[in-house]
Amino acid sequence: MPGERNYLGVPAPRPKAAFFELSSCEGCQLQLFNNEATLTEFLSLIEIVRFREVMTGGSDEYAIAFVEGSVTRPDEIERLRAIRGNAELLVALGSCACFGGVNQLKNRFSDPRFAARTVYGDFPVATMEARPLADFVAVDLWIYGCPVKKEEVERIVTDLVVGKKVVHPKYPVCMECKANENICLYDLGEPCLGPITRAGCDAWCPNNRFGCWGCRGPAEGANIAQLEEIMKTRGFSAEAILDRLECFGGFRDVADELRKKTDERGRSPGA
Amino acid sequence: MKISCDINLRHLTRVEGHGNIRIRIESGAVREASWEVVETPRFFEAMLVGKKWENAPWICARICGICSIGHTLASIRAVENGFGFEPDTQTNRLRLLLKHMETLQSHILHLYFLVAPDFFGTGSILPLVETHPEEVQRAARLKLLANDACDLIGGRRLHPTRTVVGGFTMLPARDELRHLHHRLRAAITDLHRAGELFAGFSIPDFRRETEFVSLHGEKEYPFIGGDLKSSDGVRRKEWEYKEMSNEYCTPQSTAKWARLSRASFAVGALARLNNNFSLLHERARKLAELLQLEPVCHNPFMNNAAQLVECMHVVEDALLLIDRLLAEKPGEPRRKVRPAAGRGVGAVEVPRGILYHMYEFDEDGRIVRADCVIPTAQNHANIQHDIEALAREAAAAGMGDRDIEHFASMLVRSYDPCISCSVH
Numbered sequence: 001m002p003g004e005r006n007y008l009g010v011p012a013p014r015p016k017a018a019f020f021e022l023s024s025c026e027g028c029q030l031q032l033f034n035n036e037a038t039l040t041e042f043l044s045l046i047e048i049v050r051f052r053e054v055m056t057g058g059s060d061e062y063a064i065a066f067v068e069g070s071v072t073r074p075d076e077i078e079r080l081r082a083i084r085g086n087a088e089l090l091v092a093l094g095s096c097a098c099f100g101g102v103n104q105l106k107n108r109f110s111d112p113r114f115a116a117r118t119v120y121g122d123f124p125v126a127t128m129e130a131r132p133l134a135d136f137v138a139v140d141l142w143i144y145g146c147p148v149k150k151e152e153v154e155r156i157v158t159d160l161v162v163g164k165k166v167v168h169p170k171y172p173v174c175m176e177c178k179a180n181e182n183i184c185l186y187d188l189g190e191p192c193l194g195p196i197t198r199a200g201c202d203a204w205c206p207n208n209r210f211g212c213w214g215c216r217g218p219a220e221g222a223n224i225a226q227l228e229e230i231m232k233t234r235g236f237s238a239e240a241i242l243d244r245l246e247c248f249g250g251f252r253d254v255a256d257e258l259r260k261k262t263d264e265r266g267r268s269p270g271a
Numbered sequence: 272m273k274i275s276c277d278i279n280l281r282h283l284t285r286v287e288g289h290g291n292i293r294i295r296i297e298s299g300a301v302r303e304a305s306w307e308v309v310e311t312p313r314f315f316e317a318m319l320v321g322k323k324w325e326n327a328p329w330i331c332a333r334i335c336g337i338c339s340i341g342h343t344l345a346s347i348r349a350v351e352n353g354f355g356f357e358p359d360t361q362t363n364r365l366r367l368l369l370k371h372m373e374t375l376q377s378h379i380l381h382l383y384f385l386v387a388p389d390f391f392g393t394g395s396i397l398p399l400v401e402t403h404p405e406e407v408q409r410a411a412r413l414k415l416l417a418n419d420a421c422d423l424i425g426g427r428r429l430h431p432t433r434t435v436v437g438g439f440t441m442l443p444a445r446d447e448l449r450h451l452h453h454r455l456r457a458a459i460t461d462l463h464r465a466g467e468l469f470a471g472f473s474i475p476d477f478r479r480e481t482e483f484v485s486l487h488g489e490k491e492y493p494f495i496g497g498d499l500k501s502s503d504g505v506r507r508k509e510w511e512y513k514e515m516s517n518e519y520c521t522p523q524s525t526a527k528w529a530r531l532s533r534a535s536f537a538v539g540a541l542a543r544l545n546n547n548f549s550l551l552h553e554r555a556r557k558l559a560e561l562l563q564l565e566p567v568c569h570n571p572f573m574n575n576a577a578q579l580v581e582c583m584h585v586v587e588d589a590l591l592l593i594d595r596l597l598a599e600k601p602g603e604p605r606r607k608v609r610p611a612a613g614r615g616v617g618a619v620e621v622p623r624g625i626l627y628h629m630y631e632f633d634e635d636g637r638i639v640r641a642d643c644v645i646p647t648a649q650n651h652a653n654i655q656h657d658i659e660a661l662a663r664e665a666a667a668a669g670m671g672d673r674d675i676e677h678f679a680s681m682l683v684r685s686y687d688p689c690i691s692c693s694v695h
Contacts, residue, residue, distance in 0.1 A: 021691075022311070023311040023313055023691075024336070024691065025333050025334060025335050025336035025339070025691060025692070026287055026288065026336040026337075026691055027333075027335070027336025027337070027339065027429050027430065028336070029336070030336050030337060030380075030429070031429060033380075033384065034414075034418055034428055034429065035418075036411040036412070036414050036415035036418070037415060039411065040400065043397070048397075051395075052282060052284050052285075053284075053285070053286070053287060054285060054384055054385065054395055054396065055284060055285065055394050055395030055397065056284040056285060056388070056394040056395065057284075057394045072311050072312075072313065073311045076311065101333070102313075102318065102330055102333045103313050105318040105330070106313075106314045106317050106318050109317070114317060115314035115317035115318075116312075116314070116317075118314070118316055118317040118320065119312065119314050119316050119317055120312075120520060121520075123520040125312060125525065127311070127312060127314070130313075146333065146430065147336070147429045147430055204427065204432070205426075205432045207426075208426035208427070208432040208433045208440060208441060209433070209440035209441045210426065210432040210433065210435070210440050213329065239323065240323075243322065243323065243325075243326055247326075247329075247330070
């Protein structure tokens with residue numbers, strides 16, 4: 001009931017929310033159903049009025065739109081603009097929506113038809129460069145990660161509902177990793193973007209002895225030149241650095257620069 | 272009675288991805304019956320070109336938000352086969368255990384969250400939280416168990432972190448494996464109850480002769496690697512996957528279609544079960560009996576029952592795998608691989624059916640060519656033929672618009688299609 005709910009004495013409205021997906025694996029949406037222990041509490045925060053993947057029917061009256069995926073076809077621009085028109089608040093959910101995600105890996109080929117030709121041959125298929133939502137509409141809030149972390153989504157949605165300002169960490173994943181007392185991935189002989197990537201995931205990958213791939217984009221004031229130096233000193237190739245920097249699109253400008261240098265080494269056919 | 276209907280269902284709900292159902296009947300004659308896939312392609316096979324081998328499993332996991340573990344394992348297997356690398360027993364057991372837990376998670380998600388609302392007459396699972404709390408709690412408990420197990424072994428339930436070419440970055444703690452064993456034993460009771468629930472649902476009486484394709488089990492119900500088999504008698508080796516799938520492009524779908532001996536074939540739980548029934552564990556076969564599921568079953572709606580039977584099988588098998596893992600001293604989590612020029616194929620039975628990844632490498636282990644053949648892509652043509660048959664039967668029976676739409680939606684849902692994955 002509106003007006004009756006409160007959180008620590010603060011009135012907590014239950015805003016209407018809708019979930020949408022453009023080009024994506026739909027994994028970020030599913031993450032929200034993937035934490036069964038807190039599922040009902042999460043569902044009590046918002047009123048879900050549209051979520052095609054798990055519910056039939058729905059309404060276009062919603063305050064918050066969560067949009068997963070990147071834009072890769074003209075009809076998706078139209079869908080996205082319609083969603084923007086309906087929503088008071090538009091949330092980019094996950095790395096595809098925030099940066100283009102893995103989908104933007106195909107943008108690296110200089111021939112724009114290379115991807116379509118490789119997969120479909122001469123068969124006609126509509127596509128365009130994979131782009132983040134903010135290239136087409138105003139985005140009010142970003143939730144980073146491939147995949148997003150349910151705990152972080154819950155915190156952000158709780159902040160939204162009770163009217164708190166949503167704040168992302170400015171420090172890098174490396175800080176969280178150190179706080180978790182992990183062995184440094186570099187000491188285990190693995191490359192890692194932890195020193196330059198925005199925190200908030202609690203060093204999800206490094207906790208599992210898997211180096212960071214930068215899916216959350218750059219931390220504030222990330223010293224990327226220094227990271228390149230570290231990786232070179234540790235014997236990792238420019239190609240290995242680029243693989244990570246270009247994977248999710250969060251470091252697009254740096255990756256574009258670096259790619260110009262590594263091309264001379266004969267990689268990226270089609271480029 | 273000669274009926275007319277015009278069904279135009281855009282973006283079918285409670286499935287992964289975007290597909291449309293179109294059925295038009297005029298005076299009892301079916302004018303149109305189609306299953307269209309309109310999902311945007313993401314071009315994973317192109318993304319991989321020029322990338323070193325270690326990128327492949329990490330990138331390919333992102334083909335699918337439900338079966339990312341299956342894609343990771345198929346990708347790893349393709350790389351390892353390409354380099355002539357044989358994983359050790361510990362790695363094989365852990366990978367199969369991880370695979371089983373993904374199967375359990377995905378099947379429960381499908382059966383309870385996507386399918387059950389059709390039988391309860393609700394639009395989603397949400398109203399059932401009030402009306403059938405015990406069933407919803409059971410579904411949540413089973414799914415949580417499976418997801419926790421995926422975290423434990425793969426590092427993460429979605430887009431796993433510990434699974435790498437050569438083995439695992441780290442091993443699960445042994446006391447946590449013991450704890451998982453306890454929880455899995457309790458899950459058997461839950462699955463019996465789930466069996467009773469689903470046995471009470473009335474399954475549409477629909478049958479269409481179909482060719483079923485899956486891995487061929489020698490001694491065990493097959494999940495990772497081995498020979499390929501069709502119920503029409505075709506047998507191929509894993510690396511001959513292309514002769515088994517024969518993908519082609521069609522204007523009504525951004526996903527490719529597949530064929531083998533007939534115009535279409537089916538993959539998935541029902542195909543696996545039809546082709547390998549005798550290899551199921553005892554409790555799973557008993558559950559099949561309760562659900563009146565006998566091989567060879569040609570009713571696609573029974574794929575739901577087959578999934579539930581597989582849930583029981585994977586739980587029983589997981590218990591055995593944990594026993595074996597705990598009986599031996601833990602070995603090194605991973606071994607080094609040496610890249611080599613060549614071609615590698617990995618065939619893995621993921622929740623929705625058989626999945627193939629193929630990569631060709633240059634001498635540095637850079638990918639020259641990649642191919643991923645997705646289970647749902649192999650099912651699309653079969654869904655199309657089923658919808659045509661269903662429309663003809665509906666027309667003959669004089670069924671109303673709403674019933675036709677309801678049954679056609681249920682039919683597509685029973686395949687548990689993973690549409691964005693099928694287009695990738």
